Structure formats: C-alpha cells, structure tokens
Amino acid sequence: MCRFDKRDCHLALPYYKMSGLSLTEVISRNRGLSNSLCGYGKGFLFFLKHSLYEETLELLTEETANEVLDIFGVAEPSQFPHVIASPSMARASPDCGLAHLERLESIGAPSVPLTLSKAALALRMADLQLYRQHMDRHTEMLQVYGFIEEAKLLLHGRGDTVVPTLLARHLRDNQDGLLVAAMVALHENDKVKLDEADLFFQELCGDVSGPQGGPQLLVDFWEALLMASSQEAVIQELLFRLTTVYIDRVTRRDGRGFKPLKSADDLINWCSHYGVL
Incomplete structure (x- = not known):
C-alpha cells in the first residue's frame, strides 16, 4: 500500500527538511522506487518539486540532474518545462532534456513553455538553427x-541575487523588444519586482553603460513599464527615474551609443505620462 494519499503528500515536506539531508541525498535514498509497486512516493515528489521550484541553492551534478529528468519522465512528465528551467538543473544534459520534451510533446498538445524550453536547450547545445x-x-x-508561465526561462534567483539565463542573454542581442516586453509582463503579473528587474538588466548588460550609469535596455524597460502599469506608486517611481535620465541626456547633449526601442514621439503618442515629461 502506498505510504501517502495524494492529498496528504505535502505533510512529508517538513520531515524531509528537518532530516538535514541534501537534495542529492534525498534523491539517492529514493533511488529505485520507480520499479516498486507504488512507484515514487507522493511525498518525495512533492519535496522534489518544491526544492526545484523554490530555487534551492544546491546545484545538482549532471548524473543526478539527469536522474531527476528520468524520475519526472516516470512520475509527472507534464512538469518537464518547469523542471528543466530550474537553476538546480543547469548541469543536466541538454540532449537528455530535449528528448524528454520531445516525448512529452508527442503525447499531448504542445505548450508555449514547452517550446521555449526546447529553444533554451537548443541554445545550450549551440544549435542556432534548432533554436530558431x-x-x-x-x-x-x-x-x-x-515566459509568464515559467519566468525561470529568463532569470534565476530573487531579491539581491538575480541572474539572467543564457536565453535572456541571447534575446538581449537578437530580440531585445521581446525581452523587454516579457520583463514588463513578469512585473505586471507579480513574478518579478521592480528592483529585481533593475538588477536583471544591470547584470544582463554588464559594462554597457547608458544614462546615469544604467544600460539603455533598462531605460527601455522603464519606459515600457510606464506605459503598461496602472500602479500609482510604480508610475511615480518610474517618472522620477526617467526624468533623471532625460535631464542627464539634455544636460550632456550626447546621445551617442543609445538606441532606444521607442522614439520620443512614439512614447508621447502611446502614453499620456510622456506629454508631461
């Protein structure tokens, strides 16, 4: 008889956490259960998903990460797009991940996160043709x-530690408009905070400085978010930031190297706030 009813599987989480075992050790102790009568325990699967989705600091080895893919291949293949996007799975074989996604797609309707996950793996394989x-x-x-469904395709971490993914870096160089639109959508759907988005673009653009020491792509994000946001506090903060940027541009009268996504006329026509600015 299985140890847990599905509705009670969350009760296993505190026990796993109190055990002091690492994620790798827990996986090792549950190894081989796929061939048992009940398969992998629901409590173990709940803990595994929680650890991967809540961004545990543990980076799994390639062997263990591939084993995790096999576990979900048996137990919950529908979770593959989310599992593969986890930062803990960064060392998983992209070929192995792509094979699992192909099998998932063959038995059900393709989803956008699934396709984006396949594109991200193609980038890791340096296969630009497959990516496109x-x-x-x-x-x-x-x-x-x-990207709203799976934000980890673009960024890992929260708070003061935000790291752009390889896919985000590729979009920066090739589809910056899509990247900005995705980050605006993540902010408006409470998937990322304004300060986290700032850190994301600063980390993403590195030494590429723009007005006030910030990258132009960050300014593009502020401008796009101002057009989209209905939160008064956010609007006031963005107006302050953009006013500072525009004053700096006028004062220096040096726009070399800045290639904004929207012209001043575009912004004024799209959003009433820019008429005031």
Whole structure:
C-alpha cells in the first residue's frame, strides 16, 4: 500500500527538511522506487518539486540532474518545462532534456513553455538553427505568455541575487523588444519586482553603460513599464527615474551609443505620462 494519499503528500515536506539531508541525498535514498509497486512516493515528489521550484541553492551534478529528468519522465512528465528551467538543473544534459520534451510533446498538445524550453536547450547545445525553429513556432505575444508561465526561462534567483539565463542573454542581442516586453509582463503579473528587474538588466548588460550609469535596455524597460502599469506608486517611481535620465541626456547633449526601442514621439503618442515629461 502506498505510504501517502495524494492529498496528504505535502505533510512529508517538513520531515524531509528537518532530516538535514541534501537534495542529492534525498534523491539517492529514493533511488529505485520507480520499479516498486507504488512507484515514487507522493511525498518525495512533492519535496522534489518544491526544492526545484523554490530555487534551492544546491546545484545538482549532471548524473543526478539527469536522474531527476528520468524520475519526472516516470512520475509527472507534464512538469518537464518547469523542471528543466530550474537553476538546480543547469548541469543536466541538454540532449537528455530535449528528448524528454520531445516525448512529452508527442503525447499531448504542445505548450508555449514547452517550446521555449526546447529553444533554451537548443541554445545550450549551440544549435542556432534548432533554436530558431522552435522560436518561430509561436508569435512574440504568445512567447510573452509563455515566459509568464515559467519566468525561470529568463532569470534565476530573487531579491539581491538575480541572474539572467543564457536565453535572456541571447534575446538581449537578437530580440531585445521581446525581452523587454516579457520583463514588463513578469512585473505586471507579480513574478518579478521592480528592483529585481533593475538588477536583471544591470547584470544582463554588464559594462554597457547608458544614462546615469544604467544600460539603455533598462531605460527601455522603464519606459515600457510606464506605459503598461496602472500602479500609482510604480508610475511615480518610474517618472522620477526617467526624468533623471532625460535631464542627464539634455544636460550632456550626447546621445551617442543609445538606441532606444521607442522614439520620443512614439512614447508621447502611446502614453499620456510622456506629454508631461
């Protein structure tokens, strides 16, 4: 008889946490259960998903990460897009991950996060042709919705530690408009805070400085968010930041190297706030 009813599986989480075992050790202790009568325990699967989705600091080895893929292949293949996006799975074989995603797609309707996950793995494999093939399957608007469903495709970490993914870096160089739109959508859907988005773009752009020492892509994000946001506190903060940027530009009268996504006329026509600015 299975140890847990599905509705009670969350009760295992505190016991796993209090055990003091690492994620790798817990996986090792549950190794081989796929061939048992009940398969992997629901409590173990709940703990595993919680650890991967809550961004545990533990980076799994390639062997263990591939084993995690096999576990979900048996137990919950529908979770693959979210599992593969976890920072703990960074060392998983992209070929192995892609094979699992292909099998998942073959037995059900393809989802946008699944396709984006395949594109991200193609980048890791340095297969740009395969990457473009997957990215061309959906419009940019649908891709934005896909990033809302799985934000870890673009960034890992929270708070003061935000790290752009390889996919985010590729979009920076090739589809910066899509990247900005996705980050605006993540902010508006409470998936990322304003300060986290700031750190994301600062880390993403590195030494590429713009007005007031910030990258132009960050300014593009502020401008796009001002057009989209309905939160008064956010609007006032963005107005202050952008006013500072624009004053700096006028004072220095040096726009060399800055290539904004929207012109001043575009911004004024799109949003009433810019008429005041």
